[in-house]
């Protein structure tokens with residue numbers, strides 16, 4: 066097991082492009098001699114490797130850069146969506162080694178059995194053994210308790226108070242952490258993605274549902290009950306359309322892909338997806354234009370409120386492929402700019418990226434890697 070200082074060094078190294086012994090000594094306040102001894106142990110244990118040299122500042126000789134060894138640890142990520150389970154194996158650099166899919170069953174006990182049966186195949190494909198896996202992460206759409214152990218509620222899976230981490234640990238014997246999908250993606254962006262150098266950022270996810278998560282002072286903010294970031298159920302239109310949560314006028318009922326599709330259907334527009342709706346709008350359909358304006362305005366307003374509340378360094382928007390290439394994107398940006406305080410306008414960069422088939426499972430594995438690098 067890692068010592069506290071080894072973890073601290075791995076965290077510092079993982080948030081950088083590599084650091085020298087001198088830089089690590091400076092950042093931790095340890096002497097150069099003490100740092101050399103610790104680094105020697107970590108090199109011996111195969112946790113880090115010496116990478117290329119970097120030019121030293123001033124006259125000194127170039128110093129050797131230390132980076133994490135990709136094969137020092139492996140993590141499994143499991144994403145549960147409406148119809149399928151995807152498992153991926155990642156190394157300490159966050160690279161996906163292999164993946165495995167199977168159909169989802171909602172019964173937690175049977176699901177655990179299926180995961181237990183699938184793991185040996187994943188390890189075999191990854192050419193590793195079970196003892197090289199230091200953690201398993203699971204993502205799903207729903208509320209997760211503050212200990213990342215119990216699914217408090219998931220409408221999608223029809224679950225209430227399911228102690229999934231415990232069930233999996235009892236079956237597999239590897240530490241398991243479960244996490245809400247948006248929060249897991251924020252962790253993965255912090256550890257391996259666009260937010261590596263950011264301490265304060267907000268991630269919004271847009272797809273069939275809408276989610277958000279934020280890092281504050283370098284830490285994922287989970288809220289008092291694990292429910293922080295549920296913007297999908299912020300009321301945007303008081304008294305509006307009934308939502309599956311029991312309220313009315315939630316953001317989800319206006320701007321999610323499912324809501325947009327339902328509104329298009331109600332307007333009797335013959336569209337299969339958002340791209341087709343965008344095409345209709347481009348060809349001048351007043352209904353399509355109005356629909357995209359309504360959704361874009363609502364999403365932009367919610368994002369502006371998030372910026373106003375937290376003043377993040379950057380706002381990340383993760384979305385499905387081909388959904389932010391047209392009018393929706395334009396309206397979201399306009400609405401965002403129109404609803405933040407003029408003093409904030411234009412100050413928060415927006416980074417968009419596409420949700421890929423591996424995104425959620427990779428995010429799940431990142432949660433386990435993050436817990437390994439940043440224990441409580």
Ligand SMILES: [Zn+2]
Pocket residue numbers: 297298299308309310311312313315317
């Ligand atoms: Zn709602």
